[in-house]
Amino acid sequence: MGITRRAGAGLTLAAVAAMTVAMAAPAAAEKVRPTDGATPLVTPFDVADPTIGNLDPALRAAVQAAANAAAAQGITMTVNSGWRTPQFQQQLLDDAVLTHGSLAAARRFVQTPAQSRHVVGQAVDIGGPEAAQWLIAHGPRFGLCQIYANEPWHFELVADAAGTCPPLLPDAAG
Numbered sequence: 001m002g003i004t005r006r007a008g009a010g011l012t013l014a015a016v017a018a019m020t021v022a023m024a025a026p027a028a029a030e031k032v033r034p035t036d037g038a039t040p041l042v043t044p045f046d047v048a049d050p051t052i053g054n055l056d057p058a059l060r061a062a063v064q065a066a067a068n069a070a071a072a073q074g075i076t077m078t079v080n081s082g083w084r085t086p087q088f089q090q091q092l093l094d095d096a097v098l099t100h101g102s103l104a105a106a107r108r109f110v111q112t113p114a115q116s117r118h119v120v121g122q123a124v125d126i127g128g129p130e131a132a133q134w135l136i137a138h139g140p141r142f143g144l145c146q147i148y149a150n151e152p153w154h155f156e157l158v159a160d161a162a163g164t165c166p167p168l169l170p171d172a173a174g
């Protein structure tokens with residue numbers, strides 16, 4: 001099964017198992033792709049992958065521009081998760097309830113399908129060593145902002161024209 005199918009409803013059991021393990025650690029709560037080196041990584045330019053192809057075009061263009069600037073500084077930017085189906089978002093939430101013990105606790109790490117910006121193609125989870133930290137520092141000039149203090153990998157296109165980001169929210173429930 002190709003990596004492209006993992007972004008949608010067609011999760012493999014292995015992917016679900018890997019995700020469940022990853023979600024045991026809050027810092028990896030939104031990781032949905034293995035980073036074991038054996039699985040091809042998705043870049044912002046892999047538009048044939050629905051996780052990239054179904055992103056809002058303005059967000060995708062901003063992430064591509066940022067990825068090019070990061071690459072010029074020797075930093076490879078990948079996307080662990082972009083667009084998600086509502087069903088996949090619900091599955092992430094259900095898994096988080098099991099991991100964290102309650103819906104209230106799970107909501108600190110995972111949005112509902114109705115509220116998730118991933119489901120509408122307006123959020124990306126950035127991967128790659130140093131890439132998320134690079135984007136926190138340099139993303140605002142591309143319009144890209146970290147949103148949640150407890151999710152240093154999650155970015156949305158919400159900077160204003162001056163490149164200023166809104167105040168950080170403590171977590172996804174904030």
Ligand SMILES: [Zn+2]
Binds near residue numbers: 118124155
């Ligand atoms: Zn996210």
